[in-house]
Amino acid sequence: MDNKELAERLREIAGKDYVLTSDMDRMLYSYDASLEKAIPDVVVLPNSTEEVSKIMSLAYREKIPILGRGSGTNLTGGSIPVKGGIVVHFSRMNRILEIDIPNRTATVEPGVITLDLQTEVLKKGFIYQPDPASQKVSTIGGNIAENSGGPHCLKYGVTSNHILGLEVVLNDGTVIWTGGKSRDNPGYDLAGLFVGSEGTLGLVTKAILKLERAPETIKTMLAIYETIEDGANTVSAIIAEGIVPATLEMMDNPVMRAVEETIKVGYPLDAAAVLIIELDGMPEGMDEKAQKIMEICKQNNVREVKLAKDDAERDLLWAGRKGAFGAVGQVRPSYLCCDGTVPRTKLPEVLNKVMDISKKYDVPIGNVFHAGDGNLHPLIMFDERNKDELKRVLKASTDILKACVDVGGTISGEHGVGLEKLKETSFIFCENDIEFERHIKKAFDPDDFINPGKMIPEPVCEQ
């Protein structure tokens, strides 16, 4: 089937206004927030599960690569159509279908923007916890595919801990439900398998999400450090004390400088690092806990700990943190965000290594990350247009992930493997591990047409 006929068939399914085929439109779906690029043959914007099912079964019959896309904020190339084919843009399937407070669930379509859902449920005093930094633009579908985390996942867990049920369109167009509103479902935990599968097993068309009551009290602190080590040691000390704050985020000097260029948060520009520590929960005992944390900070040579006075101050502290990735654009036009995880006691060691790597390859690196989880996000800043620099950046990125693995960590915290870290999977998986993942992929998609080329490296003999 040629592209013209394919587009015609898709128009019959989704309507003529919702199939995009021009050179321009196809190029506009060739990128996401990573450095990868590949142009699809056609883009379709379905409006219902039924349409998605028909699109999928067409792709299945014709063996045309297909992948789902939300807002295209992926950081590892997960939404890049490396083998061409169909991009399914879920922007029209953005309805919140139900907010069921007695059962504490929300049922949504995949194109719902994470923050839009959070805003709606908060009106009723509830929270959908996973809060990726991109929450104001990322979609629930994308969060599910990548098993997204966020600052509050230290205490509340990542996306997989908040998914109760999924409606999924399988490879041949069959629609299944896995899980549901009840908390304990018999059979395989298929929802668990789909979450974090990077869109390689099927297309999610509805999700039942878990809601929790919004905390009565929140206390947000900014702790300022002269050295990164002191900040990192504080993180381990807090957790060792048995306190689990809602967040433990760290930001180093280069990132604070970039953020201050755009948002005047008031980060101390002469400090080496800051921690954003947030406590949430019942008001009882909160002051004591905050006091204890401040003591731990002092034992670890903190320069100063500030408590946000009100919501406005808290929002400002967070605006800086959540905008940090974009803000590095003030320093250099492009960035590559590494996403490695280490045992939190190893943070000082690995951060020093990151600085060595920065010097070795002569590329500036800033750090902003979920310190409580030991989830690093070194941001390598450069200009994509400089090919030599790009080469050095990619090498630096590999070295950083290797450094994480060397201390017992792993190559991804939440951004997935996508395209950018295929090679690095060899740092953590042996051939048996990867072969088993291939079996699972084959069970769902024997023809390898659903988001092909992602997450699982091809066998060596075929490369």
Add this chain to the structure above:
Amino acid sequence: MNIVQLRKLSYDEVAKCNKCGFCLPSCPTYLVMKEEAYSPRGRNAITRFAIENKLKLSEDTERSIFSCLGCGACTAVCLSSVKTKDIIFQNRECEVDEGFYPKIIDRLVRTLEGSRNISDDDNEDRAEWLELIKDFPEDAFEKEHAEILFFVGCVASFFPMVQRIPANMAKILQNAGVDFTILGGDEWCCGFPLIGAGMPEKLEQMKEHNLKKVADVGAKTVVFTCPSCYHTWKHFYKTDVRLMHASQLIAELIKDKRLTLKKEVNLTATYHDPCDLGRNSGVFEEPREVVKAVPGLNFVELPQNRMLSVCCGGGGNVEMTDPDLTAQVAQMKLDSIKDVGAQMVVTACQQCVRTMQTRAKRTKSDLVVKDLTDLVVEAME
């Protein structure tokens, strides 16, 4: 402008876009159309692809680039502060040179160069709105010399729906005892539509003419009810004369007790920041001070206000090139006003008034749409 020039002018700026996508939910046209081509990130990508010779300008790129409302919300939320609106308007100059632009713009240019206004009326009829004011002699506001020049702007001069705005302004200035005049038939379009049309070079003759007229009148201040005229003068005219938006002058008159608002207006009202007054010119507080000075009025803010205000849909010449898109954006605006429980929306722009009032009427909404000057006159009388 050709691609080589565009590259020189915009390449470094557009390369700052790291495609994070944070601008998507801030863009009214993306929210309505739901396609990347209607997003700021998409428009930046088009410019970059064109500069890198990966994509030719075409009717497709025209559709995307000319659908931008020029509201600037994308830059307000962009952490790299990419000047997307400026890049898009520079791209428009390229599209124009290659013939890819809405042909209705040709008519606009002919009209502006022929009649010196956007509506192709006889420019001598600019002060037609004076007929709305009965109490004053016809030539009361067309003086040879005055302290303040009131620059009326084309839309308020010629569009019946909003001719009341200059009439209001004249009443307010008269009431406060301000020495002012208007230019009548000697006022020419400020040239704002030409910037959005991708032909900023044609603005020069307008600018020269208008600046000469200000000098003739000897005015020390020029006041505008139109935010886009105000913005154009402020950013492109490079003059030492004091430039003020009506909201700023009215706030000053209230502060100096030259104007008192006595009559109660017992409604719940919100304020819509016009893009060219708020985000693009930095005037946020004065209009709010005026609204809040009206007795009896219960003021509520929209959730997205000031720098994050959502365009009414009337910007960027889009109303002329794609009226359906404008209508859908306006509907989003009306919905957000309804959500905060406001019975009335006050703004400080004749174009926002037209866009919102037209939509309210078409959907039989009972929302009251007022210009700031409407409200002041009502509370003054």
